[in-house]
Amino acid sequence: MSTPSIAFIGAGNMAFSIIGGLIKQGVDPKKVWATNIDQESLNKLEQEFQVNTTTDNHQAISEADVVVLSVKPQVLKSVVTDLAETLKQNNPLIISIAAGIKAETLQDWIGQPLAIVRCMPNTPALLQCGASGLYKTAEVTDEQANVAETLMNAVGITLWVQNEQGIDAVTAVSGSGPAYYFLFMEAMQQAGEALGLDAETAKQLTLQTALGAARMAIESDDAPSELRRKVTSPGGTTEQAIQTFQKGNLEALVKQAMQAASDRSEELSEILAK
Numbered sequence: 001m002s003t004p005s006i007a008f009i010g011a012g013n014m015a016f017s018i019i020g021g022l023i024k025q026g027v028d029p030k031k032v033w034a035t036n037i038d039q040e041s042l043n044k045l046e047q048e049f050q051v052n053t054t055t056d057n058h059q060a061i062s063e064a065d066v067v068v069l070s071v072k073p074q075v076l077k078s079v080v081t082d083l084a085e086t087l088k089q090n091n092p093l094i095i096s097i098a099a100g101i102k103a104e105t106l107q108d109w110i111g112q113p114l115a116i117v118r119c120m121p122n123t124p125a126l127l128q129c130g131a132s133g134l135y136k137t138a139e140v141t142d143e144q145a146n147v148a149e150t151l152m153n154a155v156g157i158t159l160w161v162q163n164e165q166g167i168d169a170v171t172a173v174s175g176s177g178p179a180y181y182f183l184f185m186e187a188m189q190q191a192g193e194a195l196g197l198d199a200e201t202a203k204q205l206t207l208q209t210a211l212g213a214a215r216m217a218i219e220s221d222d223a224p225s226e227l228r229r230k231v232t233s234p235g236g237t238t239e240q241a242i243q244t245f246q247k248g249n250l251e252a253l254v255k256q257a258m259q260a261a262s263d264r265s266e267e268l269s270e271i272l273a274k
């Protein structure tokens with residue numbers, strides 16, 4: 001397949017991030033369609049990225065090689081059942097980014113086992129710094145798997161999981177993950193202010209430190225535990241902070257939080273399959 005024609009059904013936060021990443025990577029905007037309920041919210045997307053937009057989901061998928069389902073999980077059933085006949089006729093590759101909706105459920109709603117890739121991206125896709133987990137059904141050809149991978153590689157790194165449960169774990173790690181780091185940044189910034197820094201100084205120091213730490217963790221041969229050791233002078237300041245985190249059982253809390261995210265992903269798949 002040359003450059004595929006891609007239709008995003010439900011152009012909200014996540015689709016905006018992926019479309020932005022694709023266009024910045026040089027994907028032809030004429031090959032991209034995006035839909036939403038109202039045209040007003042599509043205008044920004046059209047102005048910023050020059051992609052085709054419509055409020056008519058049928059029009060968007062009429063010639064699409066790839067259909068990206070990017071509405072909220074709660075409305076996915078009505079969207080998919082409405083498009084089922086066209087999907088069966090055109091047989092595009094379907095990429096669903098919805099949290100918690102199993103591929104088999106989508107195939108049931110469509111009424112045919114079409115080729116489905118479940119993808120769990122994250123919002124840093126907007127900066128081509130995303131991380132996506134992918135799972136494919138048996139119907140997905142090698143060529144289609146390549147298309148899905150190439151698409152998502154345009155906005156960050158892409159990793160396949162072998163069973164669908166893996167997508168629940170990916171959701172808990174990288175899908176929801178940016179929010180965990182943002183929460184930590186918010187807390188650090190507030191604590192910096194409480195220590196007497198002005199808001200802007202606390203913000204800049206917090207964000208640059210997050211960037212520096214992430215880059216070091218990615219680029220260094222040292223594991224994060226070793227990088228941490230190198231910051232922590234015996235009897236020094238970092239040791240006091242780390243001990244405070246450990247007394248508060250940070251690791252157990254992180255595990256508990258991510259288990260809750262994964263459980264919710266599984267739970268959604270049961271609730272929303274009905």
Ligand SMILES: NC(=O)C1=CN([C@@H]2O[C@H](COP(=O)(O)OP(=O)(O)OC[C@H]3O[C@@H](n4cnc5c(N)ncnc54)[C@H](OP(=O)(O)O)[C@@H]3O)[C@@H](O)[C@H]2O)C=CC1
Nearest residue numbers: 010011012013014036037070071072073097098099121122
């Ligand atoms: N946000 C994130 O970090 C991530 C989200 N996801 C998944 O991505 C999906 C989208 O999430 P997100 O972008 O945050 O959600 P948004 O609500 O921002 O985007 C969904 C968009 O779809 C629109 N919409 C609703 N119904 C229809 C319809 N019938 N036809 C066309 N468009 C419609 C909504 O319009 P309106 O607002 O007017 O209802 C909204 O603009 C979800 O399934 C989520 O699970 C996956 C990974 C990360």
Ligand SMILES: O=C(O)[C@@H]1CCC=N1
Nearest residue numbers: 099171174175176177
């Ligand atoms: O919170 C959610 O349900 C979605 C899925 C992962 C990130 N946002």
